[in-house]
Amino acid sequence: MNSTSIRLIEPSDGPALAGLHARDQQAYARWLPPRPPEFYTPDGQASVIESLLASHGSGLAWPGVVVSDGAAIGQVNISSILRGPFQKGFLGYWVSSLHQGLGHTSRAVGLALRVAEDELNLHRLEAHTQLENLASQAILRKHGFTSWGTAHEHFYADGAWRDEVFWERILGDRQGGPAA
Numbered sequence: 001m002n003s004t005s006i007r008l009i010e011p012s013d014g015p016a017l018a019g020l021h022a023r024d025q026q027a028y029a030r031w032l033p034p035r036p037p038e039f040y041t042p043d044g045q046a047s048v049i050e051s052l053l054a055s056h057g058s059g060l061a062w063p064g065v066v067v068s069d070g071a072a073i074g075q076v077n078i079s080s081i082l083r084g085p086f087q088k089g090f091l092g093y094w095v096s097s098l099h100q101g102l103g104h105t106s107r108a109v110g111l112a113l114r115v116a117e118d119e120l121n122l123h124r125l126e127a128h129t130q131l132e133n134l135a136s137q138a139i140l141r142k143h144g145f146t147s148w149g150t151a152h153e154h155f156y157a158d159g160a161w162r163d164e165v166f167w168e169r170i171l172g173d174r175q176g177g178p179a180a
Contacts, residue, residue: 002068002099004107006076006115009052009063014045016072017065020096021045027097029158031130055079062115066095066108073099076108078116078125087123089116106139113143117171124170130155131163145169 022040038044052063060081066074074095081089091112095105116122127145129136137147145167153161 002102002104004104004111005067006064006108006111007067008056009049009065009075011046011049011053013065013072014049015042017049017075018042018045020072020074020098024097028094031133031157032094033155033157052077059083062089062120064112064115066093066104068099068102068104073104074108076112078112078120078122081120081122087121089120089122089125091116091125091127105136106142109139109143113169113171122171124168126169127167128155128164129167130157131165137165137167140167140169143169 018041021035025040036044039048049063052061055061056063060079062078062081064076064078065072066076074093076091076093078089078091091109093105093108093112095108113125116125125145127140128151129140131150146169147165148168149166151164151166154164155162
């Protein structure tokens with residue numbers, strides 16, 4: 001079994017992530033929005049990482065990388081963080097096709113749940129999966145997420161509007177609400 005960890009993204013992750021995105025561009029076309037050609041380059045990823053780290057600095061996101069045996073193999077992000085009466089974020093993740101089927105994605109989601117609860121003090125995480133993405137749905141169920149609805153023609157990818165299932169997970173056992 002390969003090791004799996006997650007950590008905050010770093011500018012030095014750009015070349016590795018560019019390589020993974022470029023390699024899997026066709027494999028993931030069904031699941032991801034169209035991106036400009038520069039997205040698949042180290043400079044393009046440097047720009048993306050800079051933006052992600054700015055969001056993190058503003059408290060709006062926790063952008064992470066999935067690491068196995070010292071190498072970045074994917075990403076796990078908690079984005080769209082809302083404070084105040086919501087205390088929630090949105091979970092997104094992917095692992096390179098070279099590393100799928102080895103448990104990395106499930107372990108990364110479990111580790112992200114700890115970050116959301118222990119470091120970010122969130123009350124709730126949400127996620128979306130396309131209706132046909134049964135593998136991702138199984139991972140979310142394994143980690144205590146429940147589906148709460150389907151949005152029809154919610155996401156455009158690979159030339160078509162896709163239906164998505166909405167997922168939620170309440171974190172921890174918080175008795176009170178957020179501090180005033």
